[in-house]
Amino acid sequence: MKKIFFEGEVIKGKALGRTLGFPTLNMNYNGELKGVFLGRAEIFYKTYNGVLNIADILEIHLFDFSQQISPKEKIKIYIGEKIRETRKFKTLDDLSSQIAKDVLFAKNWYNSHAN
Secondary structure, eight states: OOSOEEEEEEEOOOOHHHHTTOOOEEEEOOSSOOEEEEEEEEETTEEEEEEEEESSEEEEEETTOOOOOOTTOEEEEEEEEEEEOOOOOSSHHHHHHHHHHHHHHHHHHHHHTOO
């Protein structure tokens, strides 16, 4: 995992990821880096693997994490390898299908790179 990370507060999102079955933690972002990446988040003194989308905000879907997080909770997000560029999808089904592929790719990557 790369050493690049962002630290900040959770913000309330639009809940689209949750609607599609891929809930995310969101953080404000104003940088130039864009795309879908392997990611990790440190929250409550524990680190979780996930998939990170960077566009106008940072959105990370964490594996094996189901806690409700209040806005303003502090998190640290680590950025890993880039999976793909961001793009617009014609339908929510297309988006959901792509997220599922991204999640499968990431889980396979983490499993093959486990210590």
